[in-house]
Amino acid sequence: MNKLNSTETTFRELLIQIQQTRQKVFTHANTTLMELYWHIGHTISDKVQREAWGKGVVSELARYIAQHAPEVKGFSDKNLWRMKQFYETYKGDEQLSALARVLPWTHNTTIFSRCKSPEERRFYLALCQQEKYSSRELERQIDAASFERASLNPPKLSAALRVIQPAVDEAFKDHYVLEFLGLPDPHSENDLKRALVRHMKAFVLELGKDFLFVSEEYRLQVGNQDFYIDLLFYHRNLSALVAFELKIGQFKPEHMGQLNFHLEALDRDVKKPHENPSIGVLLCRDKDDEVVEYALSRNLSPALVAQYQLQLPDKKLLRSKLHELLAQEWGGEV
Secondary structure (H helix, E strand, O other): OOHHHHHHHHHHHHHHHHHHHHHHHHHHHHHHHHHHHHHHHHHHHHHHHHHOOOHHHHHHHHHHHHHHOOOOOOOOHHHHHHHHHHHHHHOOOHHHHHHHOOOOHHHHHHHHHHOOOHHHHHHHHHHHHHHOOOHHHHHHHHHOOHHHHHHHOOOEEOHHHHHHOOOHHHOOOOEEEOHHHOOOOOOOHHHHHHHHHHOHHHHHHHHOOOEEEEEEEEEEEEOOEEEEEEEEEEEOOOOEEEEEEEEEEEOOOOHHHHHHHHHHHHHHHOOOOOOOOOEEEEEEEEOOHHHHHHHHHOOOOOEEEEEEEOOOOOHHHHHHHHHHHHHHHHOOOO
């Protein structure tokens, strides 16, 4: 290695250390701040119950803090009441309170103000920790009803995929919301593919941050013929290539033949020895779940069929359907 390359390597290593240390400092500072908010919320909650503190006393506390420590921000009466809500939301659940106290305050206020149940809060707390969402990305996931969609429609997977990847449910969805594409109706498969590539950052956020984009129109040479995969990704956690085939119409069983062929070619000619078998995703505009079930029941390839939609879902309707499903499961009202 020449001197220039050695110096560049050292620079890169030092930069990585700086970035990692900055992240550790931020994480520690944020956890300490959340512990403070938790303590303040606990104190106010206790005072409200035991000493009948009301809005006047909390407003007086906010003025006291502002007067004696004007450099300290974020302790308005509105925010103090939010700290009380923060504490009261999670005080009875050690698991949720631990998750909440590692997230930034903006994420927490969004989750405990917009989520209606402990299950929904647990879902978004875990999702934020896993995907490292910004506050804007979290808002979009809630707007897109990710919790309701995951609860009502688990991904449709082949038996082979479940055997090869036991944790695969966490990596894929049954429905993908692609409102950010701005596509008209009707549109072609090429329109869909080009729009996804053009908005790849948003698409990866919808897929999950373990997805790494490899290529569009990925070429496979079999015999003397060329074949092309619409979109090829790599999934870090699953250690597998993921081939996406795009269909703008309704799912048909014959679509699986092309997908299986592409997976076979990937595994024979592209997959590295340490990687798991490649996974296929048939992403279509519409599907009949019973037809999908039949098509996947004897499919020997690790594959799934998912649906895309171009508008944000009706969150109230999905929530109502989820409520009905839970009522049926519990044999009554929930």
